[in-house]
Amino acid sequence: MKLKVIGSSSGGNCYILKPDSGKMLILEAGINIKEVGKMLTYKWKDVAGVLITHEHQDHAAYVSEFQARGIKVYATSETAERINNQVIPLQFVSKKNVLQIEDFKVMWFDTVHDAAHPVSYFISHPEMGKLLFITDTAEISQKFRGVNHLCIETNYDPNNAAFARLSESYTNRVLLSHLSIDQAEKFIINNILDKEKLESVTLLHLSSRHADKQDFPKRIKKTLSKLGRDIPVEVAQPYTIINLKQYERPNF
């Protein structure tokens, strides 16, 4: 399984989960459809569906373009209402909050963001195990078991000098709607319950103004190494391709 990043910022978000066999799943529709088409080599028929976390433009601006190509788009019913009436409400098509889209099993959970009903996703597939995808949230209190791949927002550093110089209204909005590098570190320590299963960490939605794409992965690496995990940590940027290999249970 490959995670192909097309965009991961307030300028636009879109990620492709591409298995070696079977259909692809797309997360977010906030990047120009022409860019997505290029990345997919225009194989629209191989896309099983698109999941949207919330209605903000950087996540949902191109929903109709996917629908025009015959691709199903899913979101919570409140988010669906804000986008358009062809978005499929997650709650209506799932059994016990689990939605099967081809080989992908999708679960979702609430996040804290200035949107109608924002969520993030916990996705499993035979080729990668379990991927936890968290973005655009002021906090994340849920605990998770069995996470093999973590994609987590690290939007800002509260101690960044440039951040301190911004207006109070701006910094308040960031604090109340996005996750910081400090929160991501604490989440890994306290909320990922079986860290021995973690195989990769990808950092999402970094601010261009008050996030450090050199420093952030180093900090997460350090946190993980204190926990005894030496695994790849990458920043999601356009054209980054991350290998999400299947978790191998150690043989004893």
Ligand SMILES: [Zn+2]
């Ligand atoms: Zn966003």
Ligand SMILES: [Zn+2]
């Ligand atoms: Zn947002």
